[in-house]
Amino acid sequence: MALRRTLALVKKNMKMFTRQPAVLFLLLLFPIIVTATFGLAFGGMGQGGVTNFDIGLLNLDAVSTDPQWTNSFEGNLTELEGITVTYFDDNASGQSELLQGNMDAFIVIPEGFGDSCTSYWNSPFDGSSWINTTVELYVDSGSMIASSAIPPLIQQVVLKTMFGNDATTLDLPVDIGSPTLVEASYFTQWDFMAPGIFAFASIFMIMIVAQSLTEERDGGLLKRLGTTPLKSHEFMLSQVISYMLIAVVQVFLVFAASFLIGYRPATDAAGLGFAFAILLAFSLVNVGFGLIAATISKSAEIASGLSFIFIMPQMFFGTFMPLGGLTETISRFMPSNYVTEAITTLFLRGAPVTTLSIWSNLGIVLVSGLVLLLIGVVLFRRYSTR
Amino acid sequence: MHEEYTKSEFAAQTALTDKKNLGIIYVLCVCLSMSNTISKHAIKIENLTKRFEKVTAVDDLSLEIGWGELFGLLGPNGAGKTTVINILSTLLEPTNGVAAVADHDVVFGADEVRKIIGVCPQEPAFYQHLTGRENIELMGDLHEVPKDVLKDRVETMLKKIGLEDDADRRAGQYSGGMIRRVSTLMALISDPKVALLDEPTVAMDPVSRRAVWDFIRELKSNGKSIILTTHYMEEAEELCDRVGIIDQGKLIALGSPKELMEEHHAEDLEEVFIKLTGKKLREGF
Known part of the structure; x- marks a missing residue:
């Protein structure tokens, strides 16, 4: 595998992201706005002060x-x-x-x-x-x-x-x-919502993955790349690395925005590190879903709409929405729910990073991510590049 | 089956004819070990057929193109030119027959083929949000052209093709002619042994076209093999050593422009095509 080819594509992707205002908004500004508005609206101000x-x-x-x-x-x-x-x-x-x-x-x-x-x-x-x-x-x-x-x-x-x-x-x-x-009883509603917001912020990556890949496919770029020595696994790796980098920036921005509006999670540096790790694993899930959405979409516009097939269930059954009964059962099939659950355990319950349940959550997210990525890669290569 | 000398055959033959000159044999063997094989033809196509469901795009095509040859593939829209290019580019697999570039089969040796070809697609494919220079450099990176070589080569090529002043503008802002020139450089930045140029000058202004022609001529003078598909007869007459005229997927004439014009008592290739098919070359568009 030629690292140079992969890194060249990562560099290309980063330039593409930063030069498109709409993409930049959805990937970076949107998570900040969501965090800030939800945080302020649901009582993030004042370090968990008493509610009036x-x-x-x-x-x-x-x-x-x-x-x-x-x-x-x-x-x-x-x-x-x-x-x-x-x-x-x-x-x-x-x-x-x-x-x-x-x-x-x-x-x-x-x-x-x-x-x-x-x-x-x-x-x-x-x-x-x-x-x-x-x-x-x-x-x-x-x-x-x-x-x-x-x-x-x-x-x-x-x-x-x-x-x-x-x-x-x-x-x-x-x-x-x-x-x-x-x-x-000492927390505000925002404290309950914040862990879900971290997962929510990165879910929209699915749409960007699907859009950018369909654009490359429809513009003949994937075919053009197919005439170079670039291997398909190098291309896919470049996609994963690019979106993982975006995920790192997203998580950092969401943390920073939360901190600025007064959110203080009940965890330490190790807990924050774990949250980064599970959100990175979650980016694999999003890239996988993005690839699947791109495969079944005939154009970038359709890809945007179809992405919501994957975004909505993850959002409503796995982030900050209250769950119960049937929705709780459905949420067990949502990778985002395991991300939210792990971050809730760390940030809200104040559990240490050695808690077994958060590692099993990480395992589930990681395995789901790898499986979805594999399915996405296979489907995309089979139906989208020729 | 292939008309080639393998490394062992060539070494054995040399050794038999000149047993005393072991030094030369050694040098030859080293050179051969680097290239593995010496292929007689840059491109060899045998009984190539490509069907898309009920449509036969290429029908039993056989063709050989030598090293350093500039070969023009002529035909109207839908004749099968782009399908041939796509097969040679490893993007499509033939239904029947074989195609090889430098003796590497386009199906079984696709990875090797991709290392030595440069492809300029009919529809320019480029990243709109990258600059012209970045688009070209990306292709150089994908071919792993050494960084310092790449930098110099990009500068040189941009100057030659008249894009040095606009190279750092985003490609999405380029005119159609500029995009085609960038697309051509993207194909050739790796200094490929075989260049597959699918209508590189279509819809180009005369100045841009002339610049691309000069560029193609220089490539040829550097010993590159080039397949050029075109609608423009004057382009074929101006540039090509030989041309193949295909219609409905079949090769209907092959030879140098001069030979074909003499053979068919025609004043230009357009007339040759009309005499062969009874229709004008540009009827289809």
Whole structure:
């Protein structure tokens, strides 16, 4: 194999990439824009700071004979960091604000709330004598974070109101261990999405591979190259090297953009190195899919459209979209899902680079990449170069 | 089967005729070991047929082209000229018959053939986003022309063909004539032993065409074998040592332009073609 021929083609590819604004945009600028916009939109600012919640409060127990309980509830609620409380005089206006997305939650303290609390303390061990009431909690169903974070917070407020500051330090025979590995409750939505964005950013490489190869084929360049001493494996190697170089730059840019908007993954240099490695392996998958798309496309325009056959499933079933049920089953066949899973384990769960699961993820991505590349090369050589 | 002297045959023959001159034999053997074989013909085509489904593009064509010969392949569109070039370029495999370049079979010795040919395709294939110089250098790199040689050769060739001022512009901005000149240089930058030029001057302006003609003449004077396909009779008459006229895939006449004109009592090759086929050479386009 002549390294010079391969490197000459790599050099040629790099020049072609950098001299075409559309390609440059899709390969480099697009990942940065996606990272920056998603990061900013989903809370990347401020190094995982506390998320703010706007909560509406309606007190229907204002005429209680024992107002200390409602006062205590309100006090405990407003004490919480990142909570802004807005008071309402009636249920309808509160519900309306919630429906319009102006609030994350709406709480209704029921009439008799104070009496209910007092009844408990009068006979704490005689449930039949308690006056039962229900604090109504309405949460913005359009917000994933609000839905998951607010109910436990309100539960905490109720406990603190009933039992005071000792509520969280009561001696119990059963302890719930402090979660040291998974600290999801402190993360923003962007933290959950970021690992998927890294895989997402490089998926569009499929389109560029398919486009550039169909252009070379349709322009007679592949035929022309076929009359030189260039071997087909040298040509394919030059493609793989070129796109791996692009992948390195892409990953670096996505990391840099994430860092600039405040993203701090819970990993070290080894973890970052591993992320680079698995994304490089993922570029093999993309080149393979690109070759397959180029084979079945009759022109560069068609190649752009057909690329989405491979882009969309990988994007929706393997990057930042929530999975469950059928989609989770489908995602097992998506190489991008294993990339996202490995990066999530490193960046979000803070697992060390020695964790077995990330290496098995890398293995799956690498093997998938090599198999797809092989299929792509065979199909392309057979149906596209003659 | 092939009219060739293999290394062993040649060495044995030499040794028998001049046993005393062992030094010369040694030198010859060294030279032969470098080239492996001495082929009598630059190109040899025997009973070549190429069919595309029901269409026969080349029909039982036999042809021999010598070293240093400039051979013109003439015929109208669809006559089979480009198919012959594509087979010799190793891009197509024959349906029947054999074709060899410097005694390397185009199917079984394709890798060897590609090392010694330079191909200028009918439709110029080039990278639009590379400059003219970069396109030419790329082909030199693919042929592994030594870097320093490549640099000098590119400069020299660009000057000869009149492109030195535009060499560093992107090829996508070139005129049709400039693209064809770049395409010709891309084919010849490796200094190939055999050049296959498929209508290199079609749609070229007279100045560009003249520059390419001069270039082709110089190649020939350097001992290269050249197959040139063309529609232009004056081009064939001007440049070619011999021409082969093909129609519907069949070779219908072969000889030097002068011989063919004398044989058919014609004033030019166009007239020869009309007399042979009853139609004009450029009817097809």
